[in-house]
Amino acid sequence: MADSESTNGPPPFEDAFSGEDVEQRIYGTILQTREPATASAITERVDCDPKTARKYLDWFADLGIVTRHDGHPATYERNDAYFEWRRINQLAADHSVEELQVRVRELTTRITDYEAVYDAGTPAAVDAVAVAEGSDERTIDDVYSDLGDWETAREERERYERARQQRTGAEGEQASG
Template sequence: MKEPRPELQADDEQVPEFDPVPADELVRGERTRDDFFDAVLSLDSPQTAGEVADRAGHGVDAAREYLEWFEQMGIVTQVGESPATYRRNQEYLDWRRVQRIREEYTDEELVELLERAAERDAAFAEAFGVEAPSAVSITDYAAETEQSVTEVWEDVTAWQTTRRRIALLERALTGTTEASGSTPAV
């Protein structure tokens, strides 16, 4: 191998000092876990370990390990055997969300948030002239009101979000742990 030109060679005074990186920062694996967690959260249909690995940008073996771990935690559910197929466990994620809401807000704040969400829900129902967002035909309503399909779709999805928010707030206020509304056993 040829020596670099003299102006490119470092002498002892020019050698930069690097602070050593602690080994636990090099091997802690949080980014990989986060990549798989993000991939699992984005699932809208059952996926194989290979498909989850592709979404996460990591190998299939790592995907299998993380999926098994996520299944033990309740974040995913295995729905197929050969090949192993997993789906996001939305019930678990909703439960975690309710727990976080309970930790973050007082009952008084939750009641205030619920009242505002209920008012917004009523305003949507009045504006659309129906009781639920699922009863809105986006294209028909856009044509009837001379709005763009995009505008109507955005309003309908905002209404759906409001309905989901109401359900979560009610669960947080009433102490229910499941979407069905049951209360925890004591």
């Protein structure tokens, strides 16, 4: 069998969910969709019956996974807030308060270091081109890499802090209950 015909490894991106059942293919399509899409558009991508697509899309809307926009026709889009909420809940479930606090401290140190290096409060306040042109040590790619890492650290710290607060609140409720 030629390498291109091999069944090992992930499927091609275009057919990433082709082996799954219809529910999984619709879910996967929603995850990949960046703009609101009609049930018909999703039906075409998933290759399923339109009634089946609507049934699952409405169910995903009830669960909060997608947002349904009424209109003619109705459109559906991924609900990023749902996935953020889910990530925070998972962090709170997987880590103790102490572990979450340690991670918040580590991320805060990393953020503070970037603030000092770039003499700015946020990555958006940094002129990457000017910094790179004024540096003998940093290329523009280095600066953009730092800015991306800095922004990621800020977002991750927010998630870990929210998980810590959630976990602290849950443990406080258990202690008083």
